[in-house]
Amino acid sequence: MYKTIIVPIDISETGLTREVIPTIQTLAKFENAKIHFIAVIPSFSHFASFGIAYAATLPEKDEILDSAKEQLAKMVSDFNLPAEQVELHVVSGSPKDQILKLADTLESDLIVISSRRPDMSTYLLGSNAAAVVRYAHTSVLVVR
Numbered sequence: 001m002y003k004t005i006i007v008p009i010d011i012s013e014t015g016l017t018r019e020v021i022p023t024i025q026t027l028a029k030f031e032n033a034k035i036h037f038i039a040v041i042p043s044f045s046h047f048a049s050f051g052i053a054y055a056a057t058l059p060e061k062d063e064i065l066d067s068a069k070e071q072l073a074k075m076v077s078d079f080n081l082p083a084e085q086v087e088l089h090v091v092s093g094s095p096k097d098q099i100l101k102l103a104d105t106l107e108s109d110l111i112v113i114s115s116r117r118p119d120m121s122t123y124l125l126g127s128n129a130a131a132v133v134r135y136a137h138t139s140v141l142v143v144r
Helices: 014-031 044-049 061-077 095-106 120-125 128-135
Strands: 004-008 034-041 086-092 110-114 139-143
Touching: 004 014, 004 095, 014 034, 014 110, 014 139, 034 061, 034 095, 061 086, 086 095, 095 110, 095 128, 110 128, 128 139
Parallel strands: 004 034, 004 110, 034 086, 110 139
Antiparallel strands: none
């Protein structure tokens, strides 16, 4: 049923990643699907829009993306999936936009996204999981 599954991973939230591991292991086993893990690194202009200051000397974008890919690979190894079923994607930008873009590009069958329980900031600002559910052109499974 599912051949292409997108799994967004927040490399700064290992707890959220742990929540989704059993679901992905089951889907990978029974569906024999290709699992595309994506980590999205917010762009520096994103932080500047909030008035957040940062050092005058910033690491190069490629350096940041390479480091993020290493972290993503380490986290994905916890899933114990066959290498031929796994593909890693690390991009910068808006998490919800990049997740939706990858899902459309790959014509994915399913997006599996972990989400924490809503709190006040979620009600005020919204969440990436809510935006993905709202705007995805494919099925979305939210794991809590």
